[in-house]
Amino acid sequence: MQQVVHDPDAIRALVVAARAAGRRVGFVPTMGALHAGHASLVARAVSDCDDVVVSIFVNPTQFGPQEDFTRYPRTLAADLKLLEPQGVRWIYAPEVAAVYPPGDATQVVVGGPSLRFEGERRPGHFDGVATVVCKLFLTVPAHAAYFGAKDWQQTLVVKRMVSDLGLPIEVIVCPTMRESDGLAMSSRNAYLSSAERPRAVALVESLRQAAEHWSAGSGVDAIERTMRETLSAHGVVVDYAAIADPESLEPLADDAVRGVALVAGRLGSTRLIDNLLLPVRVTSPRGTVL
Numbered sequence: 001m002q003q004v005v006h007d008p009d010a011i012r013a014l015v016v017a018a019r020a021a022g023r024r025v026g027f028v029p030t031m032g033a034l035h036a037g038h039a040s041l042v043a044r045a046v047s048d049c050d051d052v053v054v055s056i057f058v059n060p061t062q063f064g065p066q067e068d069f070t071r072y073p074r075t076l077a078a079d080l081k082l083l084e085p086q087g088v089r090w091i092y093a094p095e096v097a098a099v100y101p102p103g104d105a106t107q108v109v110v111g112g113p114s115l116r117f118e119g120e121r122r123p124g125h126f127d128g129v130a131t132v133v134c135k136l137f138l139t140v141p142a143h144a145a146y147f148g149a150k151d152w153q154q155t156l157v158v159k160r161m162v163s164d165l166g167l168p169i170e171v172i173v174c175p176t177m178r179e180s181d182g183l184a185m186s187s188r189n190a191y192l193s194s195a196e197r198p199r200a201v202a203l204v205e206s207l208r209q210a211a212e213h214w215s216a217g218s219g220v221d222a223i224e225r226t227m228r229e230t231l232s233a234h235g236v237v238v239d240y241a242a243i244a245d246p247e248s249l250e251p252l253a254d255d256a257v258r259g260v261a262l263v264a265g266r267l268g269s270t271r272l273i274d275n276l277l278l279p280v281r282v283t284s285p286r287g288t289v290l
């Protein structure tokens with residue numbers, strides 16, 4: 001039976017006791033409004049571990065002042081129902097004041113992979129993510145934490161923080177779950193109107209095109225131009241459409257063999273992101289490289 005725990009000291013004590021009893025503990029941090037993407041992380045954690053903790057916490061510090069913190073969907077009852085058959089042991093759902101006590105003045109700031117793309121467009125976003133994930137890792141001292149490739153840049157920021165701070169937790173990245181037309185599942189898809197929803201498929205289409213052109217040996221500029229054209233043709237206002245180094249997110253040289261394609265854009269007031277790890281390529285604009 002799953003148990004909802006609100007108090008940080010209580011969840012820490014439960015996890016510490018489970019570990020002392022020799023049990024492997026997995027942790028899936030979420031902001032709730034759970035869907036099949038979240039469920040896939042939970043399923044992986046349940047299959048790898050003896051006890052699984054899912055946190056549900058809409059973290060205020062990762063939202064900018066003009067962003068959707070207040071209207072972000074909060075659906076605890078439905079979330080608990082979705083988790084019920086999955087075999088989760090504990091759901092950690094703290095109050096904001098338990099995570100950010102009065103007078104809170106500490107932040108975790110990660111450079112490197114947080115600087116471009118989301119970090120550039122959403123100042124402070126990754127400071128909020130790194131800070132809350134660090135706090136959660138200290139409160140839920142699990143063996144392993146599960147994150148979605150859907151938020152590729154976030155996985156790099158979390159891995160960088162874990163490595164730099166020497167946090168004793170393994171970060172496991174799970175594949176992106178998609179709707180039948182390819183749209184990446186996201187709690188924010190609920191904001192899309194019925195007119196916007198079919199146009200949202202442009203994000204994944206632009207990524208798949210990028211992968212094709214990449215494998216055919218096209219150059220970075222040509223690939224990025226095609227991505228932007230596809231997004232614009234569907235009425236998506238492009239925030240960025242780029243390919244980059246999959247580990248550092250630095251710009252790619254034309255003869256690079258590894259890359260990730262990343263897109264962000266707006267449909268009406270809804271901002272969506274997606275990404276695709278590109279296949280290691282054998283042909284670049286300068287000829288065969290492998």
Ligand code: AMP
Pocket residue numbers: 029030031032036037038040041146147148149150151174175176177178184185186187
């Ligand atoms: P969120 O609740 O949006 O903060 O997401 C919680 C976790 O679920 C993050 O690690 C996300 O990357 C992951 N996630 C969100 N959407 C998907 C998806 N479509 N497929 C796989 N993982 C996802």
